[in-house]
Amino acid sequence: ACSSGDGNSGSSGNNGSGTAATVLNIGMPNGPQTENHNPFLGSSSGASLGYRWMIFEPLVMINGIKPTEPGKPWLATEWKWDANYTKLSLTVREGVKFSDGKPMTAEDVAYSFQIRKDNEGLNQDAIPYGTITASGNKVDLTFTRSQFTNQNKILTVFVIPKHQWSTIKDPSQDTLKSPIGTGPYTVKSFTPQTTTLTLRDSYWQDLPKVKELRYTSYNDNNAQTTALANGASEWSFVFVPNVKAVYQDKDPKNHKLWFPANLGIHGLWINTTRKPFDNPAVRRAMNLVINRDDIFMQGEAGYFYPKVESMTGIPTPAGESFIAPEYKDLKHKVDVDAAKKELTDAGFKLEGDVLKDPAGKPVTITLTDPAGWSDYITDLEIIKDNLSTIGIKATVDKANQDAWFKNIDEGNFDAAMHWTNGGATPYDIYQNIMDGKILKPVGKGGVSGNYGRFNSPEATKALDQYANAADDAARSTALNTLQKIMVEQMPIIPTSASNVGGLYSTKNWVGWPDEQNQYGPAQPTQQNALQIVLNLKPAGSQ
Amino acid sequence: MSAPTSTITAVTPEGPEVAAAPAKRRRLRFVANPKAATGLVVLAFFCLIAIIGPWIAPFDPSARSSDLIQAPSGKHWFGTTHLGQDIFSQVLVGTRGVMFVGLLAGLVATALSILIGVSAGFLGGAADDSLSALSNVFLVIPALPLIIIVASTIPSAGDLMVALVIGLTSWAWGARVLRAQTLSLRRRDYVEAARATGESTWRIITFEIMPNLTAIIASGFVGTVIFAVMSEITLAFIGISTISEWNWGTILFWAQSQQALAQGAWWWFVPAGLAIAILGTALSLINFGIDEFVSPRLRSSGHTRIKTKDGHSVRMRVGFTPVLSSKQAPVTPVVRREQEEVA
Amino acid sequence: MKFLLQRLVFYVFTAWAALTINFFIPRMIPGDPVTSLINKFQGQMSTDAINSLYVLFGLDKNASLWSQYVDYWGQVFRGDLGLSFTFFPTPVAEILRQSLPWTIALVGITTFASFMIGTSLGVLAGWRRGSVMDGLLPVTTFLSSIPYFWLGLLAITLLAGPDSFFPSSGGYEPGLVPSWNAEFIGSAVQHSLLPAITILISSVSGWILTMRNMMVTVASEDYITVAHAKGLPERRVMVSYAARNALLPNVSGFALSLGFIVGGTLLVEIVFSYPGIGYNLFQAVGAKDYPLMQGVFLVITLSVLVANLLADVAYLLLDPRTRKEG
Amino acid sequence: MTVTETEVVLEAEGLTKHFPVRRGLRDLLTRDHKAVHAVDDVRLTLRRGRVTALVGESGSGKSTVARLLAQLYGRTSGEIRLHGEPITVHGGRKFRAYARRVQMIFQDPFASLNPTHTVRYHLTRSLRIHGRAGDLEENLRDLLNQVQLTPPERYLDKFPHELSGGQRQRVSIARALGADPEALLADEPVSMLDVSIRLGVLNLLRDLKERLNLAILYITHDIASARYFADETLVMYAGRMVEGGDSETVTQHPAHPYTRLLIESAPDPDRLGELSKPEDQAGGEPPSLIAPPSGCRFNPRCVHAMPKCSTDLPPRFELPTAGHWAACWLYEEGAAK
Amino acid sequence: MKAPVLEIKNFHVDYGLGDEAVQAVRDVTLTLHRGEVLGLAGESGSGKSTLAYGVTRLLPPPGVISGGSVVYHPASGDPYDVMALTDAELRAFRWAETSIVFQGAMNSLNPVHKVSTQMLDVIKAHEPQLSPQARIARAQEMLKLVGISADRMDAYPHQLSGGMRQRVMIGMALVLEPQVVIMDEPTTALDVVMQRQILAQLVELRERLGFSVLFITHDLSLLVEFSDRIAIMYGGRIVEEARSKDLYTDSLHPYSEGLLKSFPALRGERRELSGIPGSPPDLRGMPTGCSFHPRCPQAFDRCSTEIPVLGIPSARNDPHRSVACWLPGRTA
């Protein structure tokens, strides 16, 4: 589409074949941006397009798809948790310089924690910081609670220069027009459409091959998809329906995508206070008829949110190691007969194609999601169809987004597709689904999870144990309990895992992560993006 | 030659054949207008589909099948969606929502514009000032964003709600036009005459003024229907409205969110769009018909090309009257007259 | 002069009423910026962030509606429109400054072009009744009945593509920095062609039609016959006598449509990924970004009012009958 | 001919109407109340069975007088008496009662009938409002017969556009008669009609006056028709009455310079070919009614103007012929000229 | 008798084509002589305006001229048929040779242009060689002639009173000093005082400039006073033509007679007014024979079958008058 800019202006892109590429074009479907390089704010252009990770580096680089693997030392060379994860000591890398030439010190690292502690608005993970001390090249932190479940969040904290930030009046209200970081890139120019980053002269590691990063923001998925299809965007994270026809077939050799799962799931949340869905047997039966292949292929275009295979709801391979031995082989599959049996055993009757509950009332359910969320709605259409095989009459209600959110929050719904939190362990998933501590009665809002009002003291206890356990054995016992509850009670019916994927083109650059080389998630807005850029080489250079 | 003086000379009564004929002709002329007739036929067709659509649809529009994204075929006339739903059925079933919202919103907006416009125009004074200010404010507020906001405010809005929202936000233009027209009617002699006869105010408004506004009201109604249909479809298209039922906007929303065009699934995108365009054209044609009915000047004259004296073909136009040769200067007018009369 | 003063009072009132409504509407919408943000990230933002976001956006303090209203007017008069939530903490004024020129340039120019082209064609169609021009009317009507977004998307699919002259999205070539040089302007023009053409196609018919009807009405006025009787050249009669007078009622329509430029561009900007103010509004509505919404509304309201004022002035200049001596 | 005194139906004394001129912001500040002095201090009397003509050029306030009398406009000052009783009504039942006795016929037969209603509707409404719907069909036929639209059946269900101008004017008259009034205010009932139809309507009015013993106010600017159809003629100039008296006297021996100008100006086939300016005439245009000339309003155009004319308002001076008067300083001594 | 300047022969005008055509002017033959005022009277709808517009080919659609010729005799050069002119010739002919004053001056002047612009326009179109100053001078001179001072030149029409506007139109009609001026009810909208002022001015100007006038009105009393000759139209035809005095004192056609007895006289004896019974004919369903016969008190059998031909009445034997009537002594 766009004039390829093969003219005199060197800045305008990768010139066709022959000369090696110097520019990487990254796209996101997030609409026009405003100049805001503040790395703390999710609303900044840096966060929305992902380039903040090219400027601000973490202490430890953790592979988003393998959160249990030990991280790669980055700005910290060593880190050590004390027994109960309430204390952390870090050793700061030496010889690292900020882009303004000043060296990075332990002071800067300590300040990076301090600023989060001091500004509630910046402490997005609600980490209960205790003391923060820096001495020499060491930084010591204490926490008021065990941070086992948050350990990755703390280790991946990015480092900011104290000498710049301490002069900023209100760090949460600053757009940081000239960001200074330790990363290999600096902002060259900003326009609402495109932000261009350029390579620094020196960097504490080997300089990456990509001389310039160009982040373009498209107004919507369609525009982004078009750009991907015609090569204007080389890397993006976007939902592309029928991805094969629309994207891959446009250049089968180079148009690649890789969407591995991370530890977060999407599924059908069920209001466990409503009859007859308060009966686990009904939920299990529903689970047995839901066709995740259809959901994956039709709702998620065969790639976007990977299927959740394990009955425990733990996505694989990211969560493989957490799955309890007894559930290792327990995979989701459609089994209408088993479902019918579950129901009959529970006293339900299938009369013709209408399921009647033990009281003789036909079972109906309203599945609801906002009108605009086409993938969820598609999923619901499929689920609706699936449920009819066991005589449950479902209707899909395309709700108003705000009203929907309110209803979910207050528990005024039958069932809805919704996501869970994600994290380094399946704890975040289960906590979000079944934590009794955040349980509120139907009609009362302001909950931050457990929308299905799942009331299980056993689960609450197990969650608590997991978060505060002293050793791995205790933790796996607790987690196994949670998996058992999940499999037997099905408070939500998991359908898909959330992803950290990306679509990329190998036309100009190679070295992307993929199934074979899973060094990081391929999503340009994740911290691992920096690792990917460092790993890229011009195509044909090998 | 001596007519009696000072007596009233009775007017020769006209023949009875002229009795009610012109009135009938006048009414039929609207339908006889080719534009209006075409528009009405197409509109009637859509209305019919709106009524019987759900019964004649070959498939349940939401039912999935294994024919995913299939081009039009004998089984699926307009092809299928990514879920294997039959688009032809969706278009048929979706007609009802479109027509319902369009007509209801048109009714609501028209009723409001009559209420506000006619009262403002007729009452004058402070009532006029405040009512015109109200409609001006509604004019200033951009309609589509307002509709988007209001529509997204109302939880679980159905077709009825959408229609009401569109109706409640789009009356201002009509009110303005009606006010201006009422203002000019208000000073008409026949309104004054009705007052002098002793008619009450509300009767003057409803029986003397309103009938004379019929054409404007009708064309305003048609205009709002067009606007409402477009708004409804736009709302559904950008995913704001919350209608669970099918309509053409919903089809386009799905087509768009599944990037039908990029997938090459033109059949998913084209029929609903064409249906909207055709419905819009039909309504516009009706409006032309109304305009031409009200203002005969706008009527495109039948023959505009005629043959002149020297055999040339000339267009009739203002300022240069064509000269015909067909009729020779009558030599014996008497005889010619008689023959014509006999014929 | 007197006339203008009267209008001014009217404008001030309308502005007050419209802005007051603009203040209340966003507040009627259920949901808040934080939940919207969470929704937007569908699982990629943890629920722990909720509290921090409330603090961040300053929504943790409860102010009464009235004091908010007073603040709002204070802000309006200071020209300070607050900080946007979507682009926190960018000031709304900056966002508007950034997007407004695009909207005005694209839609302003196209509206003007559409008016000029439509009016000229309308003049011809009305002047030569029954000619080819007149016969085109049903076609243009059909074109204008096509939903705009549909036409735009079709145009993108059919005309834009990797090898096409028309870029499919954006306001300029990615990588260019807005500046007044030939390369950038060329790119901006190139990017605006397809949106401009589609706007033109769907809006020109309205002008043709109203102008044609006015021409037909005016053409039967006595002074046109007199102009013919005076033996003036046909062009002069058509332009200076008929079109000049027929144009008058259209002037206010044109000004109104100028006012709606800002509000009416939503779909254009969505379809063509154009960096304008309509898209801002769309985003703001989705994100419950009250400050941004109010800012956009302020701009829309003011532009409609200014356009109306311009129409009044234009009318005053064009129609001597409204001018009063003394 | 002298004016025979019959019973007074409607009379007006000191009738005045000023239309406020739309005020701008600036005027709000200057507290300057501008108004069109459409009618000033008009006195007139309508008697049973008599036609009173009101003549004057266009814009002199004739229609305004009629509308004031019909109580369609509120008056600025003055008094209207019906059978000697002062009456002010604004609407509602009292207005109906008044409308029953005083009816108005509008100037333009093409505009005063609602194009969307039939003759039947118009007449039925008139009858119903005034409680005469008892034997509706019979009354309808009566009305149409009275205005010589016969046979009535042929006209009842017609729409106005299907009738000729004269026929429409007759329907208007029938509608006014439907109220069974005592006074009929006919505002230029024939000015829009063709010469040949005109006569028919005027004859009809005269006939009605005689048969129904109505008091009729006949407004026109055609002074010749006033001579033929009215018993008494009043002349208005720029909102004021300037002369009045027996029709024949006023038209044949006009006293006020304006009346003379009017009569001189009227086309007169007997003055074959000698078309020239009337010797009396000063040029000039009708005065502005917003700031009317002081004194006699005709003074700027009057060839006989005296210094007094531009300062003092002339009162009515009685002239030798009985009932003839003129408001002109020329007749101050009350003596014959 | 003076030389003719405009000869209308067997002139026919239709509104519409084919069967639906309304024959508004039928077989009219009329001659306008140099320097005279020819009055055209007749009731509303009798085709007076149609004739005036038809002669100058200014009829709006669907009007068409379906027959006849209009021969114009220029001051110098050969006479020619206006109906045969091409568009360009017609444009050159208009206003320079024949100008028109229409009924409503407000509607004849374009409300958005200054009076001067509209005046200069016409001079520029016809005499392009004239310098702008000369044009302005000419326009000013003409306006002064009709009694409008030069400083009103730049006024807009709405700033002038009705009478002034009408005078502007008359001035404009005379600015190119045409041979013929057609006036279609130029004073009906004015009141009698103004009407007289304007007509007096017109008489003066005619003496100065020597143009001929075709004056149209239905106010017969005005015509009798103002014009040299009068033609009476009824149902699209000329039914009588005579010198004004003759017509007033001794009209021959029953319709003319009826007209004269329809308006009250202001002076002299009170005459009896009989009026004309009945209503004007419908052009679509014209009565057979003499179109006046249904309303004619003297009609007899022949009147309803044969159309009377316009000719010199045998009883008067005056070459200056003609009538179309079957009554004894009035046929040719």
Ligand SMILES: Nc1ncnc2c1ncn2[C@@H]1O[C@H](COP(=O)(O)OP(=O)(O)OP(=O)(O)O)[C@@H](O)[C@H]1O
């Ligand atoms: N509603 C009104 N508001 C302001 N001025 C008015 C109004 N009605 C009439 N006038 C003015 O009052 C004056 C008298 O008007 P009126 O209609 O009574 O005159 P008229 O003698 O009936 O004239 P005509 O013969 O033209 O009907 C005129 O100058 C007119 O402009």
Ligand SMILES: Nc1ncnc2c1ncn2[C@@H]1O[C@H](COP(=O)(O)OP(=O)(O)OP(=O)(O)O)[C@@H](O)[C@H]1O
């Ligand atoms: N466009 C038309 N179509 C059909 N008939 C028409 C049209 N225009 C005029 N006529 C008819 O032609 C006849 C002559 O009209 P014309 O205007 O010449 O009458 P007139 O003598 O000038 O009347 P007036 O005194 O009212 O001006 C009328 O009967 C009229 O109805």
Ligand SMILES: [Mg+2]
């Ligand atoms: Mg009047």
Ligand SMILES: [Mg+2]
């Ligand atoms: Mg005429």
